[in-house]
Amino acid sequence: MTILANVLVVFLILCGLLFLVVAAIGLIRLPDLYTRAHAASKSSTLGVMCILLGVFFHFWLNENHFNPTILLGILFLFITGPVGAHIMSRSSYIAGVKPWAGTGRDDLKPEIERMKKEQNLK
Amino acid sequence: MKTNDVIIQFTAKLVFFMIFFYAVHIFFAGHYTPGGGFVGGLVTASAIVLLIVAFDLKTVQTILPINYIYMVASGLILALGTAAISMFAGKPFFTHYFDYYNLPILGKTSLHTAALFDLGVYLVVVGVTMTIIQTIGEDE
Numbered sequence: 001m002t003i004l005a006n007v008l009v010v011f012l013i014l015c016g017l018l019f020l021v022v023a024a025i026g027l028i029r030l031p032d033l034y035t036r037a038h039a040a041s042k043s044s045t046l047g048v049m050c051i052l053l054g055v056f057f058h059f060w061l062n063e064n065h066f067n068p069t070i071l072l073g074i075l076f077l078f079i080t081g082p083v084g085a086h087i088m089s090r091s092s093y094i095a096g097v098k099p100w101a102g103t104g105r106d107d108l109k110p111e112i113e114r115m116k117k118e119q120n121l122k
Numbered sequence: 123m124k125t126n127d128v129i130i131q132f133t134a135k136l137v138f139f140m141i142f143f144y145a146v147h148i149f150f151a152g153h154y155t156p157g158g159g160f161v162g163g164l165v166t167a168s169a170i171v172l173l174i175v176a177f178d179l180k181t182v183q184t185i186l187p188i189n190y191i192y193m194v195a196s197g198l199i200l201a202l203g204t205a206a207i208s209m210f211a212g213k214p215f216f217t218h219y220f221d222y223y224n225l226p227i228l229g230k231t232s233l234h235t236a237a238l239f240d241l242g243v244y245l246v247v248v249g250v251t252m253t254i255i256q257t258i259g260e261d262e
Contacts, residue, residue: 069144076140083133094125119124 005061012054019047032100034089041085048081049074127176134176141169149244150237159240163247170248171255179259190249190256197245204238 026039056070093108145165152158174182208217220234 069147072140072144076137079133079140080137083129087130090125115125 002062005057008061009054009058012050012057016047016050016052016054019043019050023047031102033092033097034099037085037089041082045077045081048077052077131176134172138169138173141165141172145169149240152240153234153236159243160247163244164251166244167248167251167255170252174255174259179256188252190252193245193249194253197242197247197249199242200245201239201242204235204242207235 020043023040023043026043027036030036030039052070052074056067056074059065059067059070094112099106145162148157148165149159149162152162170182170186173185177185205216208219209215211217218235218239220232220236222230222232225231
């Protein structure tokens with residue numbers, strides 16, 4: 001039982017670490033803000049959730065301590081991580097950060113121009 | 123430019139309650155585990171600040187019509203009053219009392235006057251933080 005629990009815990013924490021490393025490599029190697037936000041938000045949210053789940057199972061199965069705060073933390077990260085990335089990338093788009101030169105399609109641009117025209121800006 | 127804030131507003135509405143109830147949990151768990159009035163007050167204030175960021179100052183003031191300066195005052199009075207209870211009983215200032223009670227749903231519970239003092243700290247921390255943020259945010 002302890003071995004099975006340890007295998008589960010080690011697997012989850014290793015998965016989380018792998019996702020965090022992928023997120024860090026993506027932050028270094030990807031060309032512009034939007035692709036970096038894509039890498040950082042998804043991969044690191046999943047990574048941290050995996051690590052928290054591993055910690056939760058460690059304390060539950062090995063130490064016999066059921067800690068609902070960790071589950072609440074997982075839910076909280078799952079809700080707020082992507083929303084934070086969304087808000088940051090949208091505000092940087094509105095502030096004028098250009099996407100990568102190879103971007104083929106930009107659906108937000110006409111929408112922003114329409115909103116500017118409606119509010120008589122520029 | 124005025125933009126459409128549906129996503130952050132909906133998330134703030136949802137997350138506000140999570141943060142607020144977690145703050146209540148921290149406040150009540152302060153006696154036996156890490157936490158207490160100060161951290162609980164800061165977490166509550168940060169939940170209100172999240173609402174202010176997602177909506178704006180005037181909207182939040184209509185949602186939560188609290189005068190935070192009165193909140194600070196009532197927190198100080200509560201803390202001082204808790205400390206002064208023991209003086210009327212002939213004990214030194216700040217002597218705390220506790221006893222075990224059998225409450226209807228919660229069962230055997232220990233009630234301690236330190237929790238009232240902590241409630242005073244909580245009110246002061248929330249009031250001071252929100253006063254600072256409101257006075258900085260109101261400037262135009």
